[in-house]
Amino acid sequence: MDRRRFLRTLLSGATVAALGPALLRGGEALAGDPAEFAAGLRERPYLAGWRQVAAEAFGPTTVQLEGRLPADFAGTLYRNGPAWFERDGFRYEHWFDGDGMVHGWHFGNGAVTHRGRMVQTPKFQREQRAGRFNTPAAGTTIAEPVAIRNNDDANTANTSVVTIGGRLFALYEGGSAFELDPDELATLEPTTWRPDLQALPFSAHPLRDRDGSWWNFGALSLMGGGGLLLWHIGADARLIDAHVHALDAPGYLHAFAQTDRYLVFLMTPFDRTAGGSFFESMAFAPQRPCTALVIDKTAPDRVMRRFEVDFAAIYHFGDAFERGSELIVRAAHHDDVEHARSPHRAAMFGHAGAASPAQLAELRLDLRTGRARWHMLGVPGMEFPLFDARTAGDSGARLYMPATVGEASAPYFNAVQMIDAAADLRTVHRYGRDILVEEHVFVPRPGSTRPDDGWLVGTLLDPTRDRSGIAVLDAQRIGDGPLATAWLPYAFPLGFHGHFAQAAA
Template sequence: MDRRRFLRNLLSGATVAALGPTLLHGSDALAGDPAEFAAGLRERPYLAGWRQVSAEAFGPTTVQLEGRLPADFAGTLYRNGPAWFERDGFRYEHWFDGDGMVHGWRFGGGTVTHRGRMVQTPKFQRERRAGRFNTPAAGTTIPEPAAIRNNDDASTANTSVVIIGGRLFALSEAGSAFELDPDQLDTIGPMTWRPNLQALPFSAHPLRDRDGSWWNFGSLSMMGGAGLLLWHIGADATLRGAHVLETDAPGYLHAFVQTDQHLVFLLTPFDYTPGGAFFESMRFAPQRACTAVVVDKAAPDRIARRFEVDFTIAYHFGDAFERNGEIVVRTMRHADVSEARSPHRAAMLGHEGAAAPADLAELRLDMRSGGARWAKTGIGGVEFPMLDPRAPSDRSARLYMPTNAGDASAPYFNAVQMVDLATGRHALHRYGRDILAEEHVFVPRPGSSRPDDGWLVGTLFDHARDRSGIAVLDAQHVDDGPLATTWLPYAFPLGFHGHFAQAAA
């Protein structure tokens, strides 16, 4: 099927049954060894951050807070990440392959109640019954995989989580959002926004617009095509629109960014030679330029402008703003091409490996001249940027990111910092030598419209005591450390992304 026909037929539903996603094709098995990982874990306790969970469910467990929260801080932090890595003597070697576990950390009355549940995807249930991995994975080739019908049959639902219209969704890259009960975290099932959109990609990084609606994309590179499926979801979780945007060639992207007027997508070129799972078969192509695609929100059915810019690999974005005809995008740039293709591969195998965080860079797109260029910020050793969504649209926002600071016993983040590029101000809190710090979500103060008036809430892993925890900091005074922390009597693996749902006033 040629590319134009692929795109023309996509929204009619004609392509879904005929074309399985690229990441679902595999051949010879290449996997990690659980015994090798266990041996590495005995020597390097921090590897528990990539250890399989001990159960399919945790909690509800209520623990007392150390410190004190403001009276108006209330709600639930939902988190998602890969947690099931091993079956029948076979261990995934790629971090992205683990089946997803969603966590809910509910704050109230001076306590935190934690609950964690494996997302009961068709894949997870089928493999539990079989007692082995039998579904094609994104980064590890599986021997004798079972036949599957579509993306949702292979989904791990392991990357992010979001509340839209009061409904909780677990998200990954290649298939549908999976709806969960927001209280018990029980899995309801894949979300079909419209019958002819069943099982099409709905990525892990939707963006909330100022009117309360949500934008998202699906990468057609995951289905053997080229282009983007652009989603627009209302604040009430109903579909506003779905459009196919044609790009010149396949490009990898994990997230995107928005201004008040535009959406910006950065496609990283890659070559694909079938010979295993998707990430085993693809190679990023640094000899070619990236393509930046800009879409006007008022005309989401077409691309407003395309740019070519020097090659980079960017999984995550910070803020974006527009001024004098220029769009400025803050992104995390990865210099190590191999590490970017399989992050923390050494840890997944039970080996010691160096940390490979990203640098914060600016992508400048001139909408009048068509010029595009990168600019360095001098900020390195960071990832997972977050910001206050109330930030002004015509200037840079403060970014909040985990980072590395001082002595550390693990090749992972051990601190959180605030960076304000407009003023040059930095603030940092270091959790400690043995604490692994994850993404810190920004929570606006209720009733306030002042940017950056609010809190950061982030999850932690103490590998020396084998426990998981959570901390809340004042976003205006990050360097003062947490207002409150708490630790659970158990631990679970490091996750990826979260969403804070504030309690109703």
């Protein structure tokens, strides 16, 4: 059998498994109450971060910048996140279930123009017509769900966004990338990279290689099947190749890391219980170790090395680099497995909840000895670490991430920080007691090759004034605060991840 036919056969079997036990499960609906959430919101304004949007679309809205941007800062910050949580007296109980809304913040001529659009997936359109949630969800049991044909019938396109080859894609863990118009944000279609790969998972955290190509994965085990699908996409947004790697046991995987030579995947062990949606039936297994897979980029059709390391619940990775025989991978390390399984569950119900952010850790994998271990870096209260990808591959990068600093009125971030672990250096800008701070994306200065020469751009939520905003900071002078900020006359819920598309010079 030729390799492509083998891949098609293997994937078709995995797809059948994916659509069987995990997604096509019905049962009694157990979810939040919109009235209960509304009552909680009146007492705790910060819950606006988990409030449903008021409309399917916002803007275009142009607002003036407070402050001044550098002349060479230009482009669009795209953001994505769950935004539609309620229908017909039924509210999702898991944050990851909300349908995705993509935002475009375009900088130009001293102003910012914002536009937001719900991604018009088949799921969203079908439920708009029905007036109720009728599609199996990742974290909430839905009563009397409709039958679905493939993963994209349940795709919420709600997690991340990326531009490849000038094309804009909304991303989700369990299905296709949905292509959007980069200017209007209108939904075009789900992307089929090759006919035999239609509707298979193209996850939410692709990584750009130094040659301009992109790596990504699809975790088939998350949907009830088996195997890890590895994607390699060219800079022109065309498929280079795809491979499937068998897994001995299910492992949760949301993101991955890369060095100049290797891809690193960390599988967090979990068990399945009977009944409920995927996250309801998933129980992390801290009594078992995680499995780390290392794949050589020059031989992506096989796993080069497998490691076992002490349990950790990981959603997001920062940088990774090679030091001698070791691979060093920075990660946001969660100790509270229940909070990791359902982040901010209390907020989804309109209740007060404690913050449970991660701490920064290094996963150290020794390719010579086979030893794997965690090294804690002593940086608590963080998540969503990002960095300048121009950093040399033999040393650690400076990491930029939201943080909680001083008094905060919400169990969420209120500051942004830079961590240079090698130099034991930390700089912080605290936005304020009541401001909710999202991921800040690094934007390199055009024409510069010096690592960390550039800016941070990140979004904010001010629930006391019911407005969303954006800020731009000098990455090397974070403590000085924003160079420029802009606030919209409306607010929308917290999102997950963004991508900055720089304007052509």
